[in-house]
Amino acid sequence: MRDVAVIGVGMQKWGELWERSTRDIFVESALLAMDDAGVNSLGAMYIGSMTPGLFTSQEHLGSVMADYLGQKNIPSARVESACASGGLAFRMAFMDVASGMHDVVLAGGIEKMTDIGGGDATHALATAADMQWEGVQGVTFPGLYAMMAVAHMNKYGTTREQLAAVAVKNHHNGTMNPRAQFRMEVTVEGVINSTKVADPLNILDCSPITDGAAAVILVPADMVKKFKKPGVKVIGSGHATDTIALHDREDLTTLSAVTEAAEQAYKMSEKDAKDIDLAEVHDCFTIAEIIVSESLGLFERGKGGPAVEAGETSLGGRIPINASGGLKSKGHPVGATGVAQIVELTEQLRGEAGDRQVSGARVGLAQNMGGSGGSSLVHILEVM
């Protein structure tokens, strides 16, 4: 396998993009990434999108996007792993370049969630859970993550305040990210007193509904000198699954797909958790960030809540998590999220992250999750 590097990144400001279509949003981000890399043509393209059929009645995005991007005839594939679709697109692009199939490959992600007609976003998102055993009972994602939160609180003493501290940190980071959807500070009291969604999770514990896309360009590591910007090397890739239904798991307080994907990525990169300088993780709900940080091995089990409360995962802390603002503040257009994590790591490792720059960052980890942890992707990037 060839070594692979990220050489260009692009994403627009996320939010409710009513005036732009799915294809406009994707092409905008893809052109930003191509411009950042200084390339005009692509060898292949992988697009992560969770359920464009339910959100916008348009499947076959591989063809749509290659066409509208002016890249007619290239191999262009859509891939899906629920909310980890973007991470999966990045892994497929990595594998494509690593295998020697193509030299310049775009990995993109897109979801237009606000335009949904005929159904609603909660139904569309619920198709990432086990519809046969969970969905038909009326269980939706806030409910699934609330059950994990209760279990974690019971087992480890994780507090309501620690959950809120995740939202406070990520919203603070998001105020420094010009592309974040919700650039506002929140307080522990504000989160705890916000509208109840599924006990113990309130509205400010939940990531929002978002329109947005993100794209990155991958090339063989030995070609980076041909491009405009410094390359960032992809040193580890992991992908794993778990039971689709939460009730089939032995333990609700950890995520085995995250641990397994991380172990694959650590092994490939010859790094371990203590080598990671910053991480972008899948904080679809506040409890998710805490459990993921433990499942990745960044903290011992049960220590994720105290760590966030103590500022260990804040900018300037021991291991900054979600410097971008995370899904919580930046927004969560589900198919795009995994690619946006790579955008953030690349900018951080290039030293281009402005006010939210993690100083001296050399190794970054991205963790993207599907459903309630039925799938997870982990990637590790390093300064070249």
Next chain:
Amino acid sequence: MRDVAVIGVGMQKWGELWERSTRDIFVESALLAMDDAGVNSLGAMYIGSMTPGLFTSQEHLGSVMADYLGQKNIPSARVESACASGGLAFRMAFMDVASGMHDVVLAGGIEKMTDIGGGDATHALATAADMQWEGVQGVTFPGLYAMMAVAHMNKYGTTREQLAAVAVKNHHNGTMNPRAQFRMEVTVEGVINSTKVADPLNILDCSPITDGAAAVILVPADMVKKFKKPGVKVIGSGHATDTIALHDREDLTTLSAVTEAAEQAYKMSEKDAKDIDLAEVHDCFTIAEIIVSESLGLFERGKGGPAVEAGETSLGGRIPINASGGLKSKGHPVGATGVAQIVELTEQLRGEAGDRQVSGARVGLAQNMGGSGGSSLVHILEVM
């Protein structure tokens, strides 16, 4: 890149499988393929499915299927390229093994089309077309292929009888395939007098709505001796796109994505059209088989219709096409079709195809199509 071989195949009888769920159908085919190969565990899995969200309200099939197949924790990804999703899953599995990532990889396809609630199959399928410029005008797939048929008839003199000859041949072949949905002979007169769908296409020019799955196991070619059955080598893989909308194409009588994907596969395999002993092609409508046979270079442009009428593509003809019965007779569970083509080629190249065996077959080609040709996958397999 490592050489790759198919070492096991599986699929059930296709049709209206009311008594079985999506996961039952997929797991049944996957277990048949694993048994055929003699393997109990997988390194990774790729699943082609076009729109399980619209058909059955269940996305995240990567996680669902790894879980129900008893392969918890493996990397398992769903990929989509409309009706070419199965071919794409096969290509991703090929690339995974070729890159050295994993040694035993399953490529599967699944669609459960008869259970659709909340919408209808025609809407679900239409999401493979350009919904912004075609779908909103009420254009559906029979209409798009009817426009191609009219253009081909006007330009080349292709006749109504030649279209019907495709259905007659494929239904005849399907009578010899125990897994085909419609195992019945049809006649030229029967096709021409069947119910009009979109002039000039009648109901017997159209492939059916089907429930079904198919699966194959891929391994490095140098490992085939470890398994139960003879390996069949994957010598070429091609993947290309075209404009998503038909009206954006310069010529409605050819399919540039098919030609481009075929050229990639011919180049990789160091074969050309004249080396192909049999082909499984995407006869979603009778006209599609004729145009595809020309776009692959198996016949000159305009000669595809006369060729089928003259029996050149029948069993025993110069180049048998759709010995399996094709989509027309075997059925067309859209995500599964591309994988089922590989099942047929593998059985033919192993000499296991029974009454429909193409004698002396050494090189086979599979062509799978998304939408009205917005994407296409081409694979070439050879006896080892």
